[in-house]
Amino acid sequence: MQASAKPVRMAEEPQSVAQRIPLWIYRIVALVAGMALFFPPVNPGRVSEKINSAASLFTTGISYSTITNSMGRILRSQWIQDKDITLLMVSCVILMLGVLFCAAGACMSLGNRRMRRTGMLLPLVGAPVMGVGLFMIYRVYTSIAAHAEEVGKASTVLPILPTGFTVFVIFAALLFCTALIAFLSTRVQADDEKMNMDEKYRLFLMMLPVILLSFIFAYLPIWGWRFAFFDYKPGGTIGPDNFVGFKWFGSLFNDPATVRDLVRVLRNTLIMSGLGIATSWLPIAFAVLLAEIRSTKFQRVVQTLTTIPNFISWVLVYAIAICIFSTDGFINSFLTNVMHVEGANTNYLQIADHTWLKMLLWGTWKGVGWSAIVYIAGIAGIDQQLYEAARVDGANRFRCIWHITIPGLMPTYMVMLLMSVAGILSNGMEQYLVFENAMNKDVIEVLDLYVYHIGIGQNQIPLSTVVGISKSLIGVTLLFAANGISKAIRGESII
Amino acid sequence: MSKKDIAATMHIKRSAGDWIFDIAVIILFSVFTFICIFPFYYLLINTISDNDLVTSGKVNFIPLLKNAAGDGVFGVQINNYLALRNVQDLGSSVLVTVARTIIGTALMVITSAWAGYLVTKQKMWKRSFWYRFLVITMYFNAGLVPWYMNMLMMGLTDNFLAYIIPGMVAPYNIILVKTYIESIPASLEESAIIDGAGTTKVWLKIILPLSVPILATIAIFGAVGNWNSFQDSLLLMNNSPELYTLQHRLYIYLNSSSNLGAMMSQGGTVSEQAAASMLNQRVIQYTVSMVSIIPILLVYPFMQRFFVKGIMLGAVKG
Known part of the structure; x- marks a missing residue:
C-alpha cells in the first residue's frame, strides 16, 4: 500500500536539514502573515487612532466605510484627507498582493526540487512588493501627520505607526531571507524532471481553502475568549491597563445580581432540557404505533403531514401561535362565534402559567413527526422473521412490540438520548426569543437567550463571554462523558 | 412475502381488544395530524377571506366573503396578497x-461536494x-x-457576505457526501485515473454526476435552512435593515405594536378601499407569514423523498 502510493519518480535525493529549516520557517511565516491579513490587532494600515480598531488589513484594503466609520467630523473637515485614505487603501492592497505571492510560494514549496526552486522566486518578488506597500503606508502616515500638524489637529487625529507595521516589516524581511537561502541552497540539476508535486501535498493544497474557512469561522472565535479577561467596552480596546484576570469568572459566583440571574436561567434551562429528555421516548411511541396501522396509505399521509412543522422556522411557529392563541385568534373566535361563550378574549400567549409545559408542547408539535422518521426507518429494517417466529411462539402484538420492536430501536434511541444529555445546556435561543414577553421573561429565559440578552442586548461582552466559555467547556465535558458511557456500555462511540 | 402480506396473515384472528386498539390509534393519529396542519389551513383562510369578517372572528373553518347583506358566504379573495406590494421593506427582505x-x-x-470527495482520498x-x-x-x-x-x-x-460565506463549510453535509462517495465503487474512479484524469477531472466527470442524489438532499435541506434563517440576520445586521431576511422582517412585524397599516407607503395601484x-x-x-410558508410547502413534496436518506446516512458517522 505504502509503496504503491508513492510515485515512481521519487528517486530525487531527500532534502538536507540545512535546506529544510529555512523552508519550514518560510512556510510558517507565510501562513502566519496570510492569517494576519484578517487580524485587526496587527493591522499595519491603522496609521491613525481614529481608524476603526476592528478593521483588519484586509478590511482596510477593501472597505472605505469600515475604516472611516468612527471618524465623523475628522473626515468631514478633512483633517484626514480623502486622498490619504485612498492611498492607504491602495498601499494595503499592494501589501496584500505581496503576501499573496509569498503564500503562493509557500504552496509551491511543497513540490519537487524544481517546483520548490521556482516557488522560492515568488517571495523574492513578493517580499519586495510587501516592502513597497509598507513604504507607501509609511508615506501615508507621514502625510497624515504633516497635514494634521498643519491644521493643528494632531491631538485629534492621533497619527501613529501601528505595531502591525513593525510586524509586517519583520514578516517581509523573514520571508525574503528564508526564501533566498532556500532558493540558493536548492540547485537545479540537469537531470531534474519537470515541475511536479507529490500527490499527498497536492490533495492537501486542494483541501486548504476549506480548512482555512473552517478555521476562520469555527476556530478563530476562540480567540474572542480573551475578552473574558479584560474590562472591555464595545468600541474600546483591550490592553494591560484593563486586564482583570479572572474577575469576570469570579463574578459568576460572587456578584449577587449575576448569581441570581444565573440560578434562574439555569433552572429554566435544566427544566426545559429535562422535560425534553423525559419525553424523548415520544418519537418511538409515534413510530411504533404508526407501524401498527395496517393501511400504508394512512401511514404515509400521517407521516407527510406531521413532518411539515419541522421545516418552518420558529418565527413562523410564533406567527401560528398568534393566529391560534392570541386575543383575536382561533381559540377565542371559536369560543365566541361557535360556542357562544361570553367575553372570550384571553391572549394565551401573554399568560406566564405553565410556560415550560407550553414550550415543550410547541417543541413536540414541531419535532415529533420528524424525529419519528429515524425510528420508522429503524422498524422497517427489523428482520420480519423475528415477528413470524414470535407469532408462532404465541406472542401477541404487544409482546411483539415489547420484545422485538423496542429492543430493535434501542441502539438508535441511546445515541439520541446521550446526545441530548450532552446538549443539556444548549436549548438554542430562537424558540424562547420569539415566545418571550414581559409576562413570561422570568421563566422562559434559557442560557442561550441569556447570553444573547446580556452580550448583544446590554453590551456586557466580558460577562457574556465568560458565561459562553463555561457553557462550551461544560458542553464538551458532557459530550466526552456521554461518549465514554456509550463506549463502556455499547462498545461504540457516538461522535 | 411483503410486510403487508405477512401482516395480513398474522392478523387473521383479531380480538375485540385488537379492534379497539386499532381504532384508538387511528383516532390518535388523526387528531395529531389535524393539529399539525390545521394552523396552516387557518392561516390561509384568514388571508383569503374578507378582512372585516376576519377581524370579527367569523372565519373559523371556511374562507368567507361578505354578501350584499353583510353576512359571510363562502368565497375567496387575493387582495391581501396583491396589497403586500405596498408593505414597506418587505420587498428587500424577500x-x-x-x-x-x-x-x-x-x-x-x-x-x-469538493471537501467530501477530498476527504475520501487516503x-x-x-x-x-x-x-x-x-x-x-x-x-x-x-x-x-x-x-x-x-x-x-x-x-x-x-x-x-455574512449570509453565505460562513455557511459554506458545513461539516455534517461533508460527512454525508463522504459517506455517499465511499459507497461508489472505487473501480469507476480508478479506471478514470488510469485513463489519465486528474483529481479535479475525476471529481467533475465521475464523482459529481454519481453523487447527485446526496447533493440534492443537502441542497434542499440547505435551501430550507437558508430560507428559514433568522438568527444571523438578527445578530449581524443591526445597522442595515435593508439586509434583514424575511424571517427577521416577519419577526419585526409580529412584534410591532404600532399599526402595520401605517407602514404602508402611499400610492400604488391598490384601490383606496382595499388599502383601507x-x-x-x-x-x-x-x-x-403565509408568503414565507408557501415556498416551504412547495418544495416539501420533493424533499420528502430525501428524508430517510438524509437521516439514515447521518447515523453512519465516521
Whole structure:
C-alpha cells in the first residue's frame, strides 16, 4: 500500500536539514502573515487612532466605510484627507498582493526540487512588493501627520505607526531571507524532471481553502475568549491597563445580581432540557404505533403531514401561535362565534402559567413527526422473521412490540438520548426569543437567550463571554462523558 | 412475502381488544395530524377571506366573503396578497432571502461536494487529522458572543457576505457526501485515473454526476435552512435593515405594536378601499407569514423523498 502510493519518480535525493529549516520557517511565516491579513490587532494600515480598531488589513484594503466609520467630523473637515485614505487603501492592497505571492510560494514549496526552486522566486518578488506597500503606508502616515500638524489637529487625529507595521516589516524581511537561502541552497540539476508535486501535498493544497474557512469561522472565535479577561467596552480596546484576570469568572459566583440571574436561567434551562429528555421516548411511541396501522396509505399521509412543522422556522411557529392563541385568534373566535361563550378574549400567549409545559408542547408539535422518521426507518429494517417466529411462539402484538420492536430501536434511541444529555445546556435561543414577553421573561429565559440578552442586548461582552466559555467547556465535558458511557456500555462511540 | 402480506396473515384472528386498539390509534393519529396542519389551513383562510369578517372572528373553518347583506358566504379573495406590494421593506427582505437561498445553498453544495470527495482520498497529507479538524466543529463552538466578535473583526456585520460565506463549510453535509462517495465503487474512479484524469477531472466527470442524489438532499435541506434563517440576520445586521431576511422582517412585524397599516407607503395601484381594509395589522402579519410558508410547502413534496436518506446516512458517522 505504502509503496504503491508513492510515485515512481521519487528517486530525487531527500532534502538536507540545512535546506529544510529555512523552508519550514518560510512556510510558517507565510501562513502566519496570510492569517494576519484578517487580524485587526496587527493591522499595519491603522496609521491613525481614529481608524476603526476592528478593521483588519484586509478590511482596510477593501472597505472605505469600515475604516472611516468612527471618524465623523475628522473626515468631514478633512483633517484626514480623502486622498490619504485612498492611498492607504491602495498601499494595503499592494501589501496584500505581496503576501499573496509569498503564500503562493509557500504552496509551491511543497513540490519537487524544481517546483520548490521556482516557488522560492515568488517571495523574492513578493517580499519586495510587501516592502513597497509598507513604504507607501509609511508615506501615508507621514502625510497624515504633516497635514494634521498643519491644521493643528494632531491631538485629534492621533497619527501613529501601528505595531502591525513593525510586524509586517519583520514578516517581509523573514520571508525574503528564508526564501533566498532556500532558493540558493536548492540547485537545479540537469537531470531534474519537470515541475511536479507529490500527490499527498497536492490533495492537501486542494483541501486548504476549506480548512482555512473552517478555521476562520469555527476556530478563530476562540480567540474572542480573551475578552473574558479584560474590562472591555464595545468600541474600546483591550490592553494591560484593563486586564482583570479572572474577575469576570469570579463574578459568576460572587456578584449577587449575576448569581441570581444565573440560578434562574439555569433552572429554566435544566427544566426545559429535562422535560425534553423525559419525553424523548415520544418519537418511538409515534413510530411504533404508526407501524401498527395496517393501511400504508394512512401511514404515509400521517407521516407527510406531521413532518411539515419541522421545516418552518420558529418565527413562523410564533406567527401560528398568534393566529391560534392570541386575543383575536382561533381559540377565542371559536369560543365566541361557535360556542357562544361570553367575553372570550384571553391572549394565551401573554399568560406566564405553565410556560415550560407550553414550550415543550410547541417543541413536540414541531419535532415529533420528524424525529419519528429515524425510528420508522429503524422498524422497517427489523428482520420480519423475528415477528413470524414470535407469532408462532404465541406472542401477541404487544409482546411483539415489547420484545422485538423496542429492543430493535434501542441502539438508535441511546445515541439520541446521550446526545441530548450532552446538549443539556444548549436549548438554542430562537424558540424562547420569539415566545418571550414581559409576562413570561422570568421563566422562559434559557442560557442561550441569556447570553444573547446580556452580550448583544446590554453590551456586557466580558460577562457574556465568560458565561459562553463555561457553557462550551461544560458542553464538551458532557459530550466526552456521554461518549465514554456509550463506549463502556455499547462498545461504540457516538461522535 | 411483503410486510403487508405477512401482516395480513398474522392478523387473521383479531380480538375485540385488537379492534379497539386499532381504532384508538387511528383516532390518535388523526387528531395529531389535524393539529399539525390545521394552523396552516387557518392561516390561509384568514388571508383569503374578507378582512372585516376576519377581524370579527367569523372565519373559523371556511374562507368567507361578505354578501350584499353583510353576512359571510363562502368565497375567496387575493387582495391581501396583491396589497403586500405596498408593505414597506418587505420587498428587500424577500430579495435578500431569495438571493442567500440560491447563492448560499449553491456555494455550500459545491464546497461540501469538493471537501467530501477530498476527504475520501487516503493519500492526502494528514488526511484523518484534517477530517477530524472539520468534523469536531459540529460538537464545539466558542459561544455566541465570541462568534459575534469574530464576525465583527472580519467585517462581516452589515454585509450580505455574512449570509453565505460562513455557511459554506458545513461539516455534517461533508460527512454525508463522504459517506455517499465511499459507497461508489472505487473501480469507476480508478479506471478514470488510469485513463489519465486528474483529481479535479475525476471529481467533475465521475464523482459529481454519481453523487447527485446526496447533493440534492443537502441542497434542499440547505435551501430550507437558508430560507428559514433568522438568527444571523438578527445578530449581524443591526445597522442595515435593508439586509434583514424575511424571517427577521416577519419577526419585526409580529412584534410591532404600532399599526402595520401605517407602514404602508402611499400610492400604488391598490384601490383606496382595499388599502383601507389592509389597515388591519393582523391580516398583514398573517399574509406575510403565509408568503414565507408557501415556498416551504412547495418544495416539501420533493424533499420528502430525501428524508430517510438524509437521516439514515447521518447515523453512519465516521
